[in-house]
Amino acid sequence: MAKIIxxxxxxxxxxxxxxxxxxDVSTNNDIxxxxxxxxxxxxxxxVVIGETGAVKGEISCKxxxxxxxxxxxxxxxxxxxxKATSSLTGDIKTRRLAIEPGARFSGNxxxxxxxxxxxxxxxxxxxxxxxxxx
Numbered sequence: 001m002a003k004i005i006x007x008x009x010x011x012x013x014x015x016x017x018x019x020x021x022x023x024d025v026s027t028n029n030d031i032x033x034x035x036x037x038x039x040x041x042x043x044x045x046x047v048v049i050g051e052t053g054a055v056k057g058e059i060s061c062k063x064x065x066x067x068x069x070x071x072x073x074x075x076x077x078x079x080x081x082x083k084a085t086s087s088l089t090g091d092i093k094t095r096r097l098a099i100e101p102g103a104r105f106s107g108n109x110x111x112x113x114x115x116x117x118x119x120x121x122x123x124x125x126x127x128x129x130x131x132x133x134x
Contacts, residue, residue, distance in 0.1 A: 024057075033068070051085050069113075077120050 011029040015021065019035035030045040033053035041047060042054060046063040049055055053068035060075045069110040074080065076094040084102030092109040099105065 015053075049086075 013027055013029060013031040015033045015035040015037070017034045019100070021036070023036045024040045025037060025042070025109070027043045028045065029043065030047075031043055032048040033052060033055060035053060036052040037055045038057065040057045040059070043069035044058045044062060046065070048065045049050070049057055049068040049070060051067045054071075056071045057082070058073045058075075059070065062077045063076065063079050065077050065081045065083065066074075066088060068085070068100055069087045070090065073088045074090065074094075076092075078094075079096045079098065080092060080094040081098045082088060082100060082105060084100040086100075086105040088107065089105075090107045091127040092105075092107065092117070093110055094109075095113060096123040097109065097111060118126070
């Protein structure tokens with residue numbers, strides 16, 4: 001008899017079409033939303049919002065692919081990809097950004113080589129060098 005052993009890196013959480021979650025979601029693994037989330041999402045893995053998926057809240061993750069809708073702030077440590085079917089209303093903080101023609105984005109975007117979900121917002125607290133008086 002074969003034994004199946006799943007490691008943490010191979011686990012993918014999936015929220016299907018017709019499922020709506022209200023509240024915050026936290027996981028260490030990848031997650032895909034084809035349903036609806038009203039709340040915040042935090043993961044150390046990848047977030048995929050499918051074409052039928054929608055999130056209203058904040059997302060913090062390592063990588064993300066957006067095909068559906070997002071209303072809120074997203075912080076991505078590595079790469080955020082906005083597919084042609086995506087619609088994002090809110091702010092982006094990421095290291096790298098890929099936008100396909102047809103994607104809709106309304107908000108602010110901040111790209112930083114040292115963006116991580118844990119240091120999001122800390123850069124704004126630092127005093128700027130050019131703001132010091134001589």
